[in-house]
Amino acid sequence: MSYTAWILLTASLVGVSCGLVGVLLILRRMAMMADAISHTVLLGIVVAYLVTLQLSGIHMFIGAVVAGLLTAVLVQWFHQLGVQQEASIGIVFTTLFAIGVILIATKAGNAHLDVQHSLMGEITFIPWNKVLLPLVGEVPKAVVSLVIVLIVILTVLLLFYKEWKLTSFDAVFAASIGIPVTLMHYVFMSLVSITSVAAFDAVGAILVIAMLITPASAAYLWTDKLSIMLVLSSIFGIISAFSGYYMAVLLDTSISGAMALATGIIFLISFIGAPRHGVIAKHRRGHAKSTATIN
Template identity: 75%
Template sequence: MTYTAWILLTASLVGLSCGIIGVFLILRRMAMMADAISHTVLLGIVTAYLITRELSGVHMLVGAIIAGLLTAVLVQWFHSRGVQQDASIGVVFTTLFAIGVILIATQVGNVHLDVQHALMGEITFLPWNTIHLPVIGDIPKATLMLIVVFLVVLAFIIAFYKEWKITTFDAGLAASLGIPVVLMHYVFMTLVSITTVASFDAVGAIMVVAMLITPAAAAYLWTDRLSVMLVLSGAFGVISAIGGYYLAVWIDTSISGSMAFSTGILFLVSFIFSPNHGLMSRVVKPYTTTE
């Protein structure tokens, strides 16, 4: 594959994985949790590096997952003790992210791990950091990790589709049916953490947040069916990734920033033209009703 093709494939995998996971974040009204986890995984990555002194490997994934779960546990713990959920998220993620930034500034030193890299990523370098696989040949490490994560996420969504659906829309009913609601919640948070850290090195925190929230929010405007929403959200993520890349090439700017901007454009189009919830439908409906 060409250099451009690897970048497009990697970014599309980010859009696809984040788009699918983002649907459940939107429906569970946990959109800000995506922002929180996408920032607090920095603490897990830095801690894993400080322990191993290596910038790649499974330990990075483990560290990020632990940081993501720690975020979810702390938010839930504060919320259960009377703190509003949005306030809990704000306190936890800013504190943990700040600790990660301080550790980078004071402990990491001259390593390819800094706040700018954490926020924006560097997708243009990915095709050069490869691993050789039998039959397949050389493949970028980030792309391989994203392929594995996408398959894991897809397998969990399909295998427990009914459970995800019930716990998302009616947790009380799910509990009465014997579904372990709390366990499902933390499994979901684990999936969010895995998806976030797999995307983190490639595209940075800003695009991860954009891909987790905006395609799902756009898909929500087009349909009321969960299965269709999952497909649309994943498709919107891929379209944003590809469109954002060519926009960045055209105006010579940040690729990740352009991809995040493309998600906003897609949402704006959906907000205006979606048949049920769009701005145009609200203008047209009164006239059709009168006629």
């Protein structure tokens, strides 16, 4: 595959993975958890480096996932103590991210770890960092990890589709029929964590947040059916990857930033023109209702 094709494939895998997980985030009204986890994984990465003094390896992934799960546990704990969920997310997110930034500045100054790289990522380097796979050949490491994560996400979604649907729309009813709502919550937070971690190094926190929230929010405007919402969100993620890349080439700017902008443009189009919940559709229904009332 060509250099451009690897970049587009990587971004598309991020778009699909984040799009699928993002739908459940939106339905559960936990969109800010995407922001929190995509930033707090930095702490896990820094701690893993300080323990091993190595910038690559499975320990970095494990450290980041643990940090993501720690974020979810602390947010839930504060919420159970009576703190509003939004406030809990804000407190945990800013505190853990700040600790990560301080550790980078004071303990990892000589390593190739910096906040700008963590936020924006560097997707242009993805095609150069490859691993040799049997029967396949050389493949970028980021593509391998993202494919594995996508397979895990699809497997968990398909195996527990009914449970995700019930716990997302009516957690009280789900608990009343015996579904372990708390366990499903932490399984879902694990999915958010591994998705954020897999995409974090390649595309940075900004694009991870954009891909987790915006395509799913756009899909929500088009349909009320979960299965269609999942498909649309994935498609919007892929469209954002392609359009953002060529926008970046045209404007000679950050690829990740352009892809994030593309997700916003797709949401704006959906917000105005979606046939289900778009502004134009709502205006037409309101006008038709008022006309019928007058007649």
